[in-house]
Amino acid sequence: MIAEAGLAALWLAAAMALLQLAMAAIALSSRATEPPQIVRDLLAAVRPVAVAQGLLALGAFAALVALFARTDLSVLLVAENSHSAKPMLYKVAATWGNHEGSMLLWVTVLAVAGGAIALFERLLATRTHVATLAAQAAIAAGFYAFLLFASNPFARLSPTPLDGLGLNPLLQDPGLAFHPPTLYLGYVGLSVAFSFAVGALVTRDVGRDFARAMRPWVLGAWIFLTIGITAGSYWAYYELGWGGWWFWDPVENASLMPWLAATALLHSVTVLATRDGLRAWTIMLSVVAFSMSMVGTFLVRSGILTSVHAFAVDPTRGSFILALLILYIGGALALFAFRVGTVRQGALFEPVSREGGLVLNNLLLSVILGIVLIGTLYPLLAEAFGVQLSVGPPFFNRAAGPIALLLVAGMAVGPLLRWRRDRGRAVARRIAMPAAVTLIVFIALLFTDAGLMPLLGLSLAAGLAVASILPLVGRSPWRTPMPIWGMVVAHLGIAVSLAGMASDSAFTAERLVAARPGEINRVGPFAIRFEGIKPVVGDNWSAIQGRLIVTRDGGQPFLLRPEQRFFANPPTETSEAALATFWDGQLYAVLGRDDHGGRRQLRLWWKPFVTLIWAGGGLIALGGFVSLIGRVRRRRAR
Amino acid sequence: MRLLLPFALLLAGPASAQSNVPPPALADTQLPDPAQERSAKALMETLRCLVCQSQSIADSDADMAADMRALVRQRIAAGERPDQVRDWLIQRYGDYVSYDPPFSPASILLWATPLLLLGIGIVLARRSLKRRRR
Amino acid sequence: MKRRLFWVPLAAFVAVAGLFAWMLSQEPDRQVRSRLIGQPLPAFTLAPAVPTKPGLTTAAFRTGQPRLLNVFGSWCVPCAAEAPQLAKLARAGAKIDAIAIRDTPDKVAAFLSDYGDPYAAIGDDRNSSVQLALGSSGVPETFVIDGQGRIAHQHIGAIRDEDVPILLARLKAAR
Numbered sequence: 001m002i003a004e005a006g007l008a009a010l011w012l013a014a015a016m017a018l019l020q021l022a023m024a025a026i027a028l029s030s031r032a033t034e035p036p037q038i039v040r041d042l043l044a045a046v047r048p049v050a051v052a053q054g055l056l057a058l059g060a061f062a063a064l065v066a067l068f069a070r071t072d073l074s075v076l077l078v079a080e081n082s083h084s085a086k087p088m089l090y091k092v093a094a095t096w097g098n099h100e101g102s103m104l105l106w107v108t109v110l111a112v113a114g115g116a117i118a119l120f121e122r123l124l125a126t127r128t129h130v131a132t133l134a135a136q137a138a139i140a141a142g143f144y145a146f147l148l149f150a151s152n153p154f155a156r157l158s159p160t161p162l163d164g165l166g167l168n169p170l171l172q173d174p175g176l177a178f179h180p181p182t183l184y185l186g187y188v189g190l191s192v193a194f195s196f197a198v199g200a201l202v203t204r205d206v207g208r209d210f211a212r213a214m215r216p217w218v219l220g221a222w223i224f225l226t227i228g229i230t231a232g233s234y235w236a237y238y239e240l241g242w243g244g245w246w247f248w249d250p251v252e253n254a255s256l257m258p259w260l261a262a263t264a265l266l267h268s269v270t271v272l273a274t275r276d277g278l279r280a281w282t283i284m285l286s287v288v289a290f291s292m293s294m295v296g297t298f299l300v301r302s303g304i305l306t307s308v309h310a311f312a313v314d315p316t317r318g319s320f321i322l323a324l325l326i327l328y329i330g331g332a333l334a335l336f337a338f339r340v341g342t343v344r345q346g347a348l349f350e351p352v353s354r355e356g357g358l359v360l361n362n363l364l365l366s367v368i369l370g371i372v373l374i375g376t377l378y379p380l381l382a383e384a385f386g387v388q389l390s391v392g393p394p395f396f397n398r399a400a401g402p403i404a405l406l407l408v409a410g411m412a413v414g415p416l417l418r419w420r421r422d423r424g425r426a427v428a429r430r431i432a433m434p435a436a437v438t439l440i441v442f443i444a445l446l447f448t449d450a451g452l453m454p455l456l457g458l459s460l461a462a463g464l465a466v467a468s469i470l471p472l473v474g475r476s477p478w479r480t481p482m483p484i485w486g487m488v489v490a491h492l493g494i495a496v497s498l499a500g501m502a503s504d505s506a507f508t509a510e511r512l513v514a515a516r517p518g519e520i521n522r523v524g525p526f527a528i529r530f531e532g533i534k535p536v537v538g539d540n541w542s543a544i545q546g547r548l549i550v551t552r553d554g555g556q557p558f559l560l561r562p563e564q565r566f567f568a569n570p571p572t573e574t575s576e577a578a579l580a581t582f583w584d585g586q587l588y589a590v591l592g593r594d595d596h597g598g599r600r601q602l603r604l605w606w607k608p609f610v611t612l613i614w615a616g617g618g619l620i621a622l623g624g625f626v627s628l629i630g631r632v633r634r635r636r637a638r
Numbered sequence: 639m640r641l642l643l644p645f646a647l648l649l650a651g652p653a654s655a656q657s658n659v660p661p662p663a664l665a666d667t668q669l670p671d672p673a674q675e676r677s678a679k680a681l682m683e684t685l686r687c688l689v690c691q692s693q694s695i696a697d698s699d700a701d702m703a704a705d706m707r708a709l710v711r712q713r714i715a716a717g718e719r720p721d722q723v724r725d726w727l728i729q730r731y732g733d734y735v736s737y738d739p740p741f742s743p744a745s746i747l748l749w750a751t752p753l754l755l756l757g758i759g760i761v762l763a764r765r766s767l768k769r770r771r772r
Numbered sequence: 773m774k775r776r777l778f779w780v781p782l783a784a785f786v787a788v789a790g791l792f793a794w795m796l797s798q799e800p801d802r803q804v805r806s807r808l809i810g811q812p813l814p815a816f817t818l819a820p821a822v823p824t825k826p827g828l829t830t831a832a833f834r835t836g837q838p839r840l841l842n843v844f845g846s847w848c849v850p851c852a853a854e855a856p857q858l859a860k861l862a863r864a865g866a867k868i869d870a871i872a873i874r875d876t877p878d879k880v881a882a883f884l885s886d887y888g889d890p891y892a893a894i895g896d897d898r899n900s901s902v903q904l905a906l907g908s909s910g911v912p913e914t915f916v917i918d919g920q921g922r923i924a925h926q927h928i929g930a931i932r933d934e935d936v937p938i939l940l941a942r943l944k945a946a947r
Binding site: 240241242243244247249250359360363364366367370371374375378382385387388389390391392393394395399400403510511512513514575592593594595596601603 | 659660661663666667668679683684686692693694696697698699732733734735736737738739744745747748749751752755756759760762763
């Protein structure tokens with residue numbers, strides 16, 4: 001029954017989306033300055049329909065969660081992706097741990113975001129508001145069709161199997177259970193920016209109010225993206241067992257690209273809101289940001305980027321997503337090309353000014369985005385010409401690294417510039433202290449064996465940390481606007497994160513050994529005694545657990561227990577790293593294989609200040625959150 | 639779940655086809671000479687595991703990646719330069735094996751990308767600034 | 773000029789979408805092939821993988837007769853699956869040698885008694901060094917080596933029934 005109810009809700013939501021689109025289209029096609037009553041009624045009715053659509057989609061998603069929670073094996077999706085012997089958390093998380101469920105989550109976020117625009121957005125002119133809701137409904141309609149015709153999550157299975165196939169063990173991790181929904185809120189949240197841009201193009205209403213209206217939504221999506229990427233990186237770090245935290249894998253890039261575009265958008269929308277400049281560019285970025293979400297989805301779902309060793313990917317799914325991609329992104333870009341010329345030219349501004357700095361920010365972020373996009377797609381392009389090649393970390397680091405450092409330098413200076421116009425000498429005086437700090441750290445670290453890039457990273461991080469706090473100097477902390485606080489915290493977060501990255505690559509100590517029980521090995525300031533192994537049993541796995549007694553500089557000993565885990569459903573082996581966190585870094589231990597000679601492979605790393613990477617990510621998201629609260633409160637106050 | 643599934647699947651692969659012998663010692667043991675170990679490690683991070691989806695041999699659990707790590711350490715320890723080892727592998731597997739695409743007519747566009755993009759961006763920004771100054 | 777600039781994003785998108793559509797329509801061949809086809813077999817000497825059979829050296833392939841070189845492991849499921857086809861090839865007169873990857877003598881012996889033994893010689897490639905030297909990227913793979921010891925052909929993956937005549941033709945051509 002639940003499955004049928006869910007499916008019905010999904011069909012109804014799809015119908016609501018079509019209704020919403022049709023009503024808005026009819027209402028907007030009337031160009032009369034004094035529209036007849038029926039048009040005004042239609043305009044007013046679009047909002048409740050959008051809310052209903054959001055609620056119905058939420059209902060369908062809740063039904064699927066309930067089916068997974070009960071492990072209803074008569075539903076094909078549950079039987080294929082879940083198992084009765086599994087902790088409740090992972091039963092629920094299995095809902096989005098598969099193609100159909102995650103697409104349902106995707107469209108649910110889309111519909112709920114549409115409902116939220118209908119309910120809470122008050123700044124936009126009515127016609128632009130309705131056009132925005134129409135765009136949101138158009139995107140949703142396509143994804144409903146995708147679900148209903150090509151990926152029905154509620155399909156039944158007959159006869160009902162005795163038990164399910166289980167969820168991939170690597171996904172059975174508490175941090176991971178909530179990683180996908182977070183990322184999805186970010187990806188799909190960018191659809192709001194997209195719909196705003198399309199709505200504004202339809203009504204030719206691009207200006208400061210439009211920017212102010214859009215900003216909190218972009219900020220919200222960006223916060224979720226930031227959290228999602230940070231959490232995903234930490235997951236890869238401790239789950240993959242090799243101490244790496246970013247691999248430039250196409251799937252990671254698929255999450256980074258929307259973030260880069262959204263970051264650029266956040267800054268350009270500020271220029272638009274404050275100085276009424278960068279109009280066409282901001283519209284363009286809004287379209288690009290959501291395009292990156294969709295391109296990422298397409299690349300991952302269609303399987304064109306993964307190798308033959310991957311799971312079988314349904315080609316019709318790929319075609320379906322590609323069709324949606326062409327329809328929406330192609331459509332929006334065509335609309336852009338036709339209409340943006342008729343949008344009034346924005347305000348003009350000086351090169352040495354806050355807005356000049358923000359142009360530089362957008363330039364560099366866009367170049368990085370372009371590098372990541374082309375690096376990710378290049379192997380495909382080469383393949384089209386019959387050439388096999390790989391593009392990986394060496395390319396991305398070398399191509400994007402220097403530009404990222406330039407961006408960091410610009411980030412230190414930018415917020416210290418005045419709006420409209422600034423004087424070079426005054427700027428030089430303001431940045432004297434951060435520049436001095438950068439130089440001092442650079443010289444001090446010259447005597448370590450850090451490479452050039454980590455060295456530049458660390459010194460620029462120090463300079464940025466100082467510079468990011470300067471906007472607060474001379475202000476009363478209580479009367480400083482929240483958005484300023486947000487900017488300070490987010491920029492500080494970048495400095496912290498960069499310091500962590502640079503420190504990890506410059507100072508990590510590694511020890512790889514095959515150890516006999518009783519043997520003591522050293523890594524960094526630690527002495528690590530391998531006691532031996534013992535078998536342990538968990539909820540739905542068994543494991544071989546290594547026991548390591550660790551002492552730091554002769555201090556109090558403690559126990560680390562890295563594991564090799566074996567899952568039965570489906571049969572998989574994973575390695576669970578053991579981490580010991582200190583204020584100044586992390587000790588990372590992995591248990592490897594038996595060498596058939598009485599010894600065990602151990603991989604040990606001491607990673608000074610590596611945790612700053614994710615702490616910085618958290619600060620960046622916190623900064624966004626503070627800023628968001630400030631923006632929403634300011635709007636309420638109006 | 640898109641961030642994770644491909645990772646998950648590529649990791650699940652090697653476990654199901656575990657071979658009969660442990661990886662060679664040099665696969666996961668450092669070279670005694672720290673300088674050699676550093677250059678071996680740096681090289682490994684740029685070589686692609688041939689049986690994984692998209693991982694370097696430096697962070698893959700696959701047996702073949704372990705054998706390739708051992709090969710890299712062995713050759714570096716024998717005095718070969720990292721470039722020679724990479725070339726030896728490229729001779730056998732083509733450019734696919736290197737995450738650092740070697741300069742070639744096929745990769746020239748890729749390596750030109752950053753400068754090209756930066757150039758276009760600067761031209762666009764500067765042209766608009768000039769116009770604005772007027 | 774300015775107006776024309778606004779069409780650039782659409783043009784770029786159309787190009788990318790075209791690439792995507794083309795990739796979707798293709799059944800891309802993502803196998804990593806050895807670049808040594810047409811070149812002499814790299815020099816190697818491998819100890820016997822089982823006590824009852826000789827090991828393998830490059831010299832064994834310079835006898836003027838084309839041979840098959842099968843890369844396998846007793847731990848690999850597709851290798852067991854291709855055993856009947858290898859037997860068929862042997863019955864048709866193909867001379868087959870093998871390299872056992874990451875294997876132990878007892879396991880190889882058990883594999884041979886379970887699935888049949890079409891091999892003249894089996895070399896023990898415990899750390900895949902010869903496999904890597906050949907440019908082979910997995911198991912099973914089968915190389916056709918001509919009478920002068922040059923690599924004439926590489927078959928990737930298990931040999932299926934329909935591959936048997938193809939391999940026999942390749943062998944004939946490599947004479």
